[in-house]
Amino acid sequence: MWQGGPMTRPTTGDSVHGIDYVAVEESDTFQGLKRMQRSFVFPMAAFFLIWYFAYVLLAAFAPDFMSQRVWGDITIGLLMGLGQFVTTFVITMAYVSFANRRLDPVASEIREELEKADAHS
Known part of the structure; x- marks a missing residue:
């Protein structure tokens, strides 16, 4: 499925072990991986930035809203602050899952093609 250009030793000196990394970077497969x-x-x-700035702006400009008690001494501001941490972990887990399912197979394919090209040079 390699759709890149030739992976032969270029004359410009942009290669290591016979692999034209510029051609690899410009290949459809690599560009698709980046997209x-x-x-x-x-x-x-x-x-996340919108969520974060909403939290900061509410804390700065809507203290009455943020200080509303939800349960005992637990306020909306406290829940939103804790939500920042939860959101960070959720986004991280989602990215790891996405990378494992979608990015890693394509990256492995590119690496295997490079290793084959390197072995033949």
Whole structure:
């Protein structure tokens, strides 16, 4: 399934052990891998930043709302603050799962092709 350019020794000196890493980086497979990774990372980063800044802005400008008691001494602000930690772990676990299912197989395919090309050079 390798769709990249030739992996022969280039004349420009951009290779190590006969692999043209520039050609690999410009290949459809590698570009697809980068797009796939970005399709997860950018939306999650945007989501988390919006969630984080909402928390900070509410704490700064809506203290009455954030200090509302939910149960005993537990307030909305405390729950949202703890939610920041929970969200961090959930996003991390989601990324690991996404990488294992979608990114790692493609990366392994690229690595195997590079190892074959290196062995033949």
